[in-house]
Amino acid sequence: MAFLIILITCFVIILATSQPCQTPDDFVAATSPGHIIIGGLFAIHEKMLSSEDYPRRPQIQKCVGFEISVFLQTLAMIHSIEKINNSTLLSGVKLGYEIYDTCTEVTVAMAATLRFLSKFNCSRETVEFKCDYSSYMPRVKAVIGSGYSEITMAVSRMLNLQLMPQVGYESTAEILSDKIRFPSFLRTVPSDFHQIKAMAHLIQKSGWNWIGIITTDDDYGRLALNTFIIQAEANNVCIAFKEVLPAFLSDNTIEVRINQTLEKIILEAQVNVIVVFLRQFHVFDLFKKAIEMNINKMWIASDNWSTATKITTIPNVKKIGKVVGFAFRRGNISSFHSFLQNLHLLPSDSNKLLHEYAMHLSACAYVKYTDLSQCIFNHSQRTLAYKANKAIERNFVMRNDFLRDYAEPGLIHSIQLAVFALGYAIRDLCQARDCQNPNAFQPWEIIIEMQIPFSKFCSVN
Amino acid sequence: MAFLIILITCFVIILATSQPCQTPDDFVAATSPGHIIIGGLFAIHEKMLSSEDYPRRPQIQKCVGFEISVFLQTLAMIHSIEKINNSTLLSGVKLGYEIYDTCTEVTVAMAATLRFLSKFNCSRETVEFKCDYSSYMPRVKAVIGSGYSEITMAVSRMLNLQLMPQVGYESTAEILSDKIRFPSFLRTVPSDFHQIKAMAHLIQKSGWNWIGIITTDDDYGRLALNTFIIQAEANNVCIAFKEVLPAFLSDNTIEVRINQTLEKIILEAQVNVIVVFLRQFHVFDLFKKAIEMNINKMWIASDNWSTATKITTIPNVKKIGKVVGFAFRRGNISSFHSFLQNLHLLPSDSNKLLHEYAMHLSACAYVKYTDLSQCIFNHSQRTLAYKANKAIERNFVMRNDFLRDYAEPGLIHSIQLAVFALGYAIRDLCQARDCQNPNAFQPWEIIIEMQIPFSKFCSVN
Numbered sequence: 001m002a003f004l005i006i007l008i009t010c011f012v013i014i015l016a017t018s019q020p021c022q023t024p025d026d027f028v029a030a031t032s033p034g035h036i037i038i039g040g041l042f043a044i045h046e047k048m049l050s051s052e053d054y055p056r057r058p059q060i061q062k063c064v065g066f067e068i069s070v071f072l073q074t075l076a077m078i079h080s081i082e083k084i085n086n087s088t089l090l091s092g093v094k095l096g097y098e099i100y101d102t103c104t105e106v107t108v109a110m111a112a113t114l115r116f117l118s119k120f121n122c123s124r125e126t127v128e129f130k131c132d133y134s135s136y137m138p139r140v141k142a143v144i145g146s147g148y149s150e151i152t153m154a155v156s157r158m159l160n161l162q163l164m165p166q167v168g169y170e171s172t173a174e175i176l177s178d179k180i181r182f183p184s185f186l187r188t189v190p191s192d193f194h195q196i197k198a199m200a201h202l203i204q205k206s207g208w209n210w211i212g213i214i215t216t217d218d219d220y221g222r223l224a225l226n227t228f229i230i231q232a233e234a235n236n237v238c239i240a241f242k243e244v245l246p247a248f249l250s251d252n253t254i255e256v257r258i259n260q261t262l263e264k265i266i267l268e269a270q271v272n273v274i275v276v277f278l279r280q281f282h283v284f285d286l287f288k289k290a291i292e293m294n295i296n297k298m299w300i301a302s303d304n305w306s307t308a309t310k311i312t313t314i315p316n317v318k319k320i321g322k323v324v325g326f327a328f329r330r331g332n333i334s335s336f337h338s339f340l341q342n343l344h345l346l347p348s349d350s351n352k353l354l355h356e357y358a359m360h361l362s363a364c365a366y367v368k369y370t371d372l373s374q375c376i377f378n379h380s381q382r383t384l385a386y387k388a389n390k391a392i393e394r395n396f397v398m399r400n401d402f403l404r405d406y407a408e409p410g411l412i413h414s415i416q417l418a419v420f421a422l423g424y425a426i427r428d429l430c431q432a433r434d435c436q437n438p439n440a441f442q443p444w445e446i447i448i449e450m451q452i453p454f455s456k457f458c459s460v461n
Numbered sequence: 462m463a464f465l466i467i468l469i470t471c472f473v474i475i476l477a478t479s480q481p482c483q484t485p486d487d488f489v490a491a492t493s494p495g496h497i498i499i500g501g502l503f504a505i506h507e508k509m510l511s512s513e514d515y516p517r518r519p520q521i522q523k524c525v526g527f528e529i530s531v532f533l534q535t536l537a538m539i540h541s542i543e544k545i546n547n548s549t550l551l552s553g554v555k556l557g558y559e560i561y562d563t564c565t566e567v568t569v570a571m572a573a574t575l576r577f578l579s580k581f582n583c584s585r586e587t588v589e590f591k592c593d594y595s596s597y598m599p600r601v602k603a604v605i606g607s608g609y610s611e612i613t614m615a616v617s618r619m620l621n622l623q624l625m626p627q628v629g630y631e632s633t634a635e636i637l638s639d640k641i642r643f644p645s646f647l648r649t650v651p652s653d654f655h656q657i658k659a660m661a662h663l664i665q666k667s668g669w670n671w672i673g674i675i676t677t678d679d680d681y682g683r684l685a686l687n688t689f690i691i692q693a694e695a696n697n698v699c700i701a702f703k704e705v706l707p708a709f710l711s712d713n714t715i716e717v718r719i720n721q722t723l724e725k726i727i728l729e730a731q732v733n734v735i736v737v738f739l740r741q742f743h744v745f746d747l748f749k750k751a752i753e754m755n756i757n758k759m760w761i762a763s764d765n766w767s768t769a770t771k772i773t774t775i776p777n778v779k780k781i782g783k784v785v786g787f788a789f790r791r792g793n794i795s796s797f798h799s800f801l802q803n804l805h806l807l808p809s810d811s812n813k814l815l816h817e818y819a820m821h822l823s824a825c826a827y828v829k830y831t832d833l834s835q836c837i838f839n840h841s842q843r844t845l846a847y848k849a850n851k852a853i854e855r856n857f858v859m860r861n862d863f864l865r866d867y868a869e870p871g872l873i874h875s876i877q878l879a880v881f882a883l884g885y886a887i888r889d890l891c892q893a894r895d896c897q898n899p900n901a902f903q904p905w906e907i908i909i910e911m912q913i914p915f916s917k918f919c920s921v922n
Contacts, residue, residue, distance in 0.1 A: 021592035055909040056644070058594035058624040106642070107621045114622065115590045126587035129576045131482035133519035157615040160568045161575065163519040180711050181567070183517070222687070250641050448516040 021060040024115060024125045027100065030074060030351040032081075034096020035436050036426060038419070039116045040077050041109055041145030041155065044070045044101040044353060045380070046281060047249040048108060060111060063103035065249070066360055066380035068373050068406045069280070069310060070147065071353055073169070074099050075403075076412045077144055078346070079339040080419035089427055093435040098139070101353075102146050104248065106154045109146055113158045116140045120438060133162040134442065141426075141443050142167065144418050148279075149173035149220040150247065156185045163444035165425075167418040170411060172303065173220045174227060186450055188417035189303075192224050195326050199275065199300055200231035202324070208273040208298070212240050214261060214286075215277040218247035224277045224302070240271045245282055258285055265295055275300040280308045287311065291319050301325030309406045313370055328410030336412055340403050356380070361399055372402055425449035482521040485576060485586045488561065491535060491812040493542075495557025496897050497887060499880070500577045501538050502570055502606030502616065505531045505562040505814060506841070507742060508710040509569060521572060524564035526710070527821055527841035529834050529867045530741070530771060531608065532814055534630070535560050536864075537873045538605055539807070540800040541880035550888055554896040559600070562814075563607050565709065567615045570607055574619045577601045581899060594623040595903065602887075602904050603628065605879050609740075610634035610681040611708065617646045624905035626886075628879040631872060633764065634681045635688060647911055649878035650764075653685050656787050660736065660761055661692035663785070669734040669759070673701050675722060675747075676738040679708035685738045685763070701732045706743055719746055726756055736761040741769045748772065752780050762786030770867045774831055789871030797873055801864050817841070822860055833863055886910035 021027045029044060046065030051057060081095045100112035117127045120137040130136055142165040146152050152171035159166050160183060168176065168187035176182055177191050203211060213228060215221030225242060232239055243261040246254050265274065274297050276283060283305045291314070298321055305311055306325025348354040357376075364375035426435065428449045433440040482488045490505060507526030512518060542556045561573035578588045581598040591597055603626040607613050613632035620627050621644060629637065629648035637643055638652045664672060674689060676682030686703060693700055704722040707715050726735065735758050737744060744766045752775070759782055766772055767786025809815040818837075825836035887896065889910045894901040 023592065024590055027592055055905070056624065058597075058622065058905050060592045106618055110618055110622055111590070111592075114588065118590055119587075124587075125590035126580075126585075127575065127590070129485055129572070129579055129586035129588070131484065131488055131521045131572075136519075154615070154618040157567055157571055158619060161519065161571055163517065180709060222683075226683070226687070248641060444516070444519050 027060065027111070027115070028098055029101045029353050030078065030097070030099040032078070032096050032350060034081075034085075034094040035438060036093060037096045037098055037140045038077075038081065038422060039112070039140035039143040039145075040074065040097055040099035041102050041112055041143060041147075041151070042070050042074050042077075042099065043067070043104040043147045043151070044074065045103045046377075048103040048105045050250070060108060063101060063108075064381045066356060066376055068357075068376060068403070069308065069408060069411075071357055072403060072407045073147075073411060073415055074353060075340070075343070076336060076407075076415040077419060078351075079336050080416045080423075082339075083335070084419065084423045089423055090430065090435070093426070093430060095423070095426075099353075102148075102151055104148065104151070105250070106151050109151045109155050110158060113143075113155045116143055116164070117158070117162055134444070136162060136442065137439055138162060138164065138443060140164075141441075142422050142446055144169060144415070144422070147171065148218070148247075149176060149223075150218040152176065152185070153182070153219055156182045160184055163447060165422070165443060165446045165450060167421060169414040169418045170304065171220075173223050175219065175223055184444070184447055186421070186447075188414045188421065189328055192220075192302075193227060195303060196224060196227045196231050198326060200228065200235045200237060203232075203237050203273065203275075203300070204235035209237050210240055210271055211237060211273040211275060211300075212243070212265065212268060212271045213275040213277070214243045214245065216247035216279060216282065217244045221245075221247060221277055228275065228277075240268050245278065247279065249281065254282070255285075258282070258289065261286065262289055262293060262295065265290070265297070266293070271297075273298045273300065275302075276305070277302045278305065280305045280310050283308075283311055284314065287314055287317065287320050291316050294319070296321040299323045303327050303410070307408050307410060309408070310373060313373065315370065328414055330409040331413035331416065333407065333409050333412045333416070336407065336416075337404055340400055340407070343400070343403070369402065372399075373406065421450060422446070488521065488572070488576070489559055490562045490814050491539065491558070491560040493539070493557050493811060495542075495546075495555040496899060497554065498557045498559055498601045499538075499542065499883060500573070500601035500604040500606075501535065501558055501560035502563050502573055502604060502608075502612070503531050503535050503538075503560065504528070504565040504608045504612070505535065506564045507838075509564040509566045511711070521569060524562060524569075525842045527817060527837055529818075529837060529864070530769065530869060530872075532818060533864060533868045534608075534872060534876055535814060536801070536804070537797060537868075537876040538880060539812075540797050541877045541884075543800075544796070545880065545884045550884055551891065551896070554887070554891060556884070556887075560814075563609075563612055565609065565612070566711070567612050570612045570616050571619060574604075574616045577604055577625070578619070578623055595905070597623060597903065598900055599623060599625065599904060601625075602902075603883050603907055605630060605876070605883070608632065609679070609708075610637060610684075611679040613637065613646070614643070614680055617643045621645055624908060626883070626904060626907045626911060628882060630875040630879045631765065632681075634684050636680065636684055645905070645908055647882070647908075649875045649882065650789055653681075653763075654688060656764060657685060657688045657692050659787060661689065661696045661698060664693075664698050664734065664736075664761070665696035670698050671701055671732055672698060672734040672736060672761075673704070673726065673729060673732045674736040674738070675704045675706065677708035677740060677743065678705045682706075682708060682738055689736065689738075701729050706739065708740065710742065715743070716746075719743070719750065722747065723750055723754060723756065726751070726758070727754070732758075734759045734761065736763075737766070738763045739766065741766045741771050744769075744772055745775065748775055748778060748781050752777050755780070757782040760784045764788050764871070768869050768871060770869070771834060774834065776831065789875055791870040792874035792877065794868065794870050794873045794877070797868065797877075798865055801861055801868070804861070804864070830863065833860070834867065882911060883907070 045063035048063045049061045102109040117138050118125045144167050147170040149171040163184045166185050172192045174191045174193045215225045245257045301323050303326050306327045360376040360379045363379045367375045425446050429441050506524035509524045510522045563570040578599050579586045581600050605628050608631040610632040624645045627646050633653045635652045635654045676686045706718045762784050764787050767788045821837040821840045824840045828836045886907050890902050
């Protein structure tokens with residue numbers, strides 16, 4: 001019997017990770033039922049594998065490059081929803097969730113969005129075309145996410161069709177504040193405008209008037225660069241060089257461009273301060289190579305990597321020089337830490353991510369602590385069949401400190417704010433309705449309830 | 462009986478223009494059946510009216526600001542499709558079309574795109590969620606459009622789900638050449654990169670080394686500005702000022718920003734050359750006010766307004782100074798001119814745009830020729846009930862020269878190229894299949910056939 005259970009576990013895990021999406025249910029990463037369903041979009045994997053077929057077909061492929069810090073973000077969403085469900089906030093109304101992995105790909109995020117917008121309680125997963133969505137009842141009532149601004153913007157364009165509220169927890173691109181373009185988007189993080197203004201001010205006050213800047217070539221990086229140029233000019237800071245790297249890993253020129261950027265840094269030897277608006281993935285690669293090349297500078301970090309454990313745990317990272325960073329406001333996340341302690345209690349049958357984490361953890365059981373994150377990332381690049389063993393549960397407990405180290409307090413807090421903002425809006429909306437009935441309200445009605453001073457949600461712990 | 466016909470005509474026309482979208486069929490602007498349906502997206506109206514309801518609801522509203530030049534673009538698409546149908550190119554296979562008005566709004570374009578992707582021959586208008594769209598049969602097989610780059614990009618993100626070919630006839634933003642982001646997008650116009658390089662070269666060769674630049678705040682304008690800054694630097698051209706205007710008319714700060722821009726131009730009196738990357742609407746307003754203020758400069762025009770009759774017919778436009786422009790390559794459009802002569806033969810029951818044009822033309826019957834376009838534009842801003850009269854047909858014939866004047870040869874040619882590119886690809890695909898059967902091929906298969914040297918399509922007349 002025990003052997004059978006192990007075999008079944010093994011089968012489920014292989015299915016969950018090595019098979020591409022075959023049915024809509026394969027596509028969802030984590031789900032839980034409820035009277036009101038909240039959608040979630042997270043870039044849990046860094047890349048979708050390209051199809052080997054030629055010509056290329058419109059198919060969702062397998063994703064690789066499991067990111068521990070983003071996995072933790074999904075747990076933060078689940079934890080916040082559980083917290084609301086265990087509180088008296090919605091008195092008897094249960095929140096559910098449906099979390100999808102965007103694989104850091106706009107098209108995958110669009111597929112998930114199509115599912116969010118599909119008709120509630122319909123045997124087929126279909127989005128109906130309507131001139132008027134005022135009375136249309138989609139599968140989810142609101143969406144949290146996604147991380148990257150470019151993906152968030154594309155998703156928002158589609159959610160606008162039904163004016164479905166979308167709460168961003170990490171997308172800081174300035175343009176997302178534009179209510180004409182993004183009427184149903186709200187966020188719990190400030191626009192990059194404020195960060196860049198502060199950065200330029202810091203640079204000027206520190207007397208660094210000759211600097212370099214590195215950004216990605218996506219909406220996030222391009223817009224940040226534009227604003228930085230304006231702010232630098234206003235603060236009499238001169239920009240010696242601007243390097244722009246491809247944002248998405250599906251672009252295979254990234255490595256070449258990182259090498260060229262390092263050559264530029266060496267060439268411009270008199271530039272000692274470099275502003276870095278990149279994704280964690282880029283910073284990781286850039287710094288690892290910079291350490292090998294003995295590059296020592298002052299780096300100005302943007303909020304998306306300034307507190308990342310992925311960066312602070314790079315071997316010999318201190319050799320890189322000094323890093324001055326900006327970070328999201330932190331909250332008290334002690335209850336999230338307790339939640340992580342009890343992760344093994346979370347029902348894992350509807351959470352493929354827990355399975356996948358367990359699998360990678362098991363495969364990396366014997367690497368040293370500092371290499372664990374990278375081992376998990378690399379392991380998920382391969383499509384090895386997993387050999388199940390009974391150590392999974394023990395590993396969860398043993399490696400809890402590891403998860404805790406990788407939880408970025410600013411981002412976790414920002415996700416908690418996003419969920420609670422929705423929770424409070426739903427509470428207000430449900431005061432005069434029976435929200436156990438899924439038809440009690442339409443998504444667009446939530447937006448009105450959310451247009452109240454945000455300070456109300458500041459304490460969520 | 463005659464009275465009854467007039468009454469019915471009147472009723473149909475009022476329905477077609479003053480009612481907002483109620484059913485999917487209200488939403489389509491022009492349609493014709495066929496074995497293979499091509500979708501079209503055009504910004505025929507300049508703006509969608511805001512809902513008067515509070516809170517705002519997710520509804521498609523009535524659109525205003527009828528643009529003659531874009532109406533002509535839809536006719537160019539229809540004409541090209543008819544030309545293919547009347548030729549031996551597809552031997553027995555008939556192309557049909559479904560043309561939608563984006564109202565220069567991303568959300569409206571997204572709604573039309575949802576309809577393009579909805580399931581073929583299904584009683585309900587629904588898009589099915591699938592992990593694999595390789596065998597999915599949507600309503601249309603390919604899309605032509607849309608005009609504005611920002612709208613084209615948002616639409617392309619959604620079409621990527623099914624790898625549906627999208628052929629742009631006017632969207633020149635450089636980023637649309639990125640095959641990682643936009644794998645199913647192709648275009649018959651060059652990327653702005655080439656135009657901007659030529660512009661900077663022209664400016665440098667002419668010895669104008671102190672210039673101003675005005676752009677819109679959308680993807681088109683922002684990307685053009687970025688590239689221009691790089692090219693200007695490379696050509697030792699200094700930029701005295703950069704002004705950025707809101708791209709969309711739904712932003713009601715446009716007028717204030719245009720006035721501020723004119724003040725800037727007056728203030729920077731030593732700047733005599735101004736590069737203008739704007740929409741025709743902005744240039745029209747900017748120039749009208751500049752003439753009143755006696756501003757006389759050298760203007761460098763981007764391809765989207767350099768040959769626009771809307772601009773060249775502004776009263777006293779010569780007072781503005783000199784305009785040097787870049788334009789799309791022109792083709793022979795004489796057969797399109799013949800098509801315009803016989804416009805009254807086009808079946809108008811499935812073309813709401815013809816009805817609307819007739820209505821505006823009738824209302825503007827007594828204004829002088831040079832004011833006709835603006836009268837039509839202004840008339841469509843109001844929701845006057847139309848008084849039908851028998852003069853419609855006569856007006857069509859009489860005002861044919863007017864249409865001919867407003868047809869921009871470069872754009873008309875570009876649309877012809879787009880339709881013929883699809884026509885040739887479909888011909889190649891249909892060599893071994895029976896394309897009278899709507900299930901003969903899937904949209905993604907067309908893309909492969911289109912990856913052949915484009916010069917093949919250069920002669921379409």
